[in-house]
Amino acid sequence: MSMDAITIDGLCRQLQQELSDSRVDKIFMPRREEVILSLRSRRGAWKLVISCSGAGGRVYLTGKKTENPDAPPMFCMLLRKHLTAARLLEVSQPEHERMLLFRFSAYDDFGELSEKSLAVELTGRRNNLILLSGDGTILGCLKKVDSEMSPQRPILPGLHYRMPPRPVRRSLLALTEEEARALAKKALSQEEGAKALTGELDLVSPLIARELWHRGGGREEALAAEIMDLSRRVQEGDYQPTLLRRGEEYVDFSFMPMSHLGEDTQNLPQEGFSQMIERFYGERASEERRKSVSSALEKRMANQESRLVRKLANQRNDLLRAEKREDLKRRADLIMANIHMIPQGAEKVTVTDYFSPDLPQVELELDGDKTPQQNAQALFKEYTRMKNAQQALEEQIVQGEQELEYVQSVQLALQQARDIKEVNAIREELLESGYLRSKEKHPKKKKPAVFQPREYTSPSGLRILCGRNNRENDQLTLRTAGKNDLWFHSQKAPGSHVILFTQGQTPTGEDLEYAARIAAGHSRLAKQSLAPIDYALARHVKKPAGAKPGMVIYTDYKTLFVRPLED
Incomplete structure (x- = not known):
């Protein structure tokens, strides 16, 4: 650039x-x-x-x-x-x-x-x-530079400002034709001639040096003429602001057209330097800001996802242990059934299992510091604790799975966000949900983000809307969709809510497939060859009380297996 x-x-x-x-x-x-x-x-x-x-x-x-x-x-x-x-x-x-x-x-x-x-x-x-x-x-x-960072030129309040150091090179503006020919001859004698021009002349950037070298065509007189023409341009201000575009992307800009970049690079004349720079950096700067904010949120959500996955794994292990609590009760019952035969202070004892048909002998380990009755009571107590823990763990696991699904839906929305406005809308959602803290001591109430879901048209001309984030998903499904419109969502995977507005008509099979493909393309199943997509009437989709944004339950649905749409 x-x-x-x-x-x-x-x-x-x-x-x-x-x-x-x-x-x-x-x-x-x-x-x-x-x-x-x-x-x-x-x-x-x-x-x-x-x-x-x-x-x-x-x-x-x-x-x-x-x-x-x-x-x-x-x-x-x-x-x-x-x-x-x-x-x-x-x-x-x-x-x-x-x-x-x-x-x-x-x-x-x-x-x-x-x-x-x-x-x-x-x-x-x-x-x-x-x-x-x-x-x-x-x-x-804006940026302080102390003596450790730059001993020759610190930049700090109170110091006298000094110009940036500049390398000793020939002045392009004071160059004579004889000096230009000598410079061209010297450059042509070197392996990297364009680089030699940059090292010898001030004001000449690598891009311009390559252009001069290309226009010179390996001939001394032609290269010298191009150097002198560049000097004239600068002295007279004879510039042609030009954007360089390759395909759909601006790759560079300059004060004159470039011919050395190949036929696939277009030279687009601009009305002024300011307009050229704004046009070049406009989309690029917006994309940089989007990535900057989005990457910070993605990192936070990735950490949250890892924490939830570890927590759920531990809870599931605890649940497995709790489900094996019947062994504790059986051991306690055996101690009580054989308590008259167990001596005080015993650490191991062999007893008869009266609960098995063939009455086998079973060895039990005991705590020698406790009486047989105390050992049995301790086992009964642990059994009761694990019984209560199982119920609590089952509830916690359900809540954890719902939260994990929500976090993954936010990650998906961040990956699919197209501009900084969409990322900021997700950020506001995370602030409201408590996943982010506002740095402002007294944050002002901000206007809600504009409701602008992605819009499509089905093969038969029916309108289709696709939510960009969880708050839009809620508004689209619960407030915008009519009771007879069709709701689509990826099966058991985070994704956008998609509404096919029936407008009193019966959608064709192509309409259903197209809407399902949109739902698949905006879900975590987007890279699968075939994705299962559930669809139901909007009136069969409900939001449980206290559920997080975008989280719903649905009944009376059907499933389509479709190829995800590449948006």
């Missing part, structure tokens, strides 16, 4: 043209490494997104709304203190570095005008956002 120096130069020119003389209206930090400045001028309003994520630092303008935390981070409060109502004077790219400098004019604590600056470093893993005073003193930074 090429936020290289030349792309940043093109972006800088666009931002300077569009944002000059605008004022900072509001400042937000929707995520830990992302700041949004809401800017306003006579020409309109913009949101300037500054992301310092190591996966893809970027700056662009957007019109999209974002959700912001109720409690802003400290760095956000610092920016608000110094930059709210500040006027943007200039957007620049110091020394053609991979950074942008936003210079503001703002009133200080004494009511006097002073300059403040935001330095956005876009150097890869060490992307950073730094607030500077007029004399270059660091007032605050």
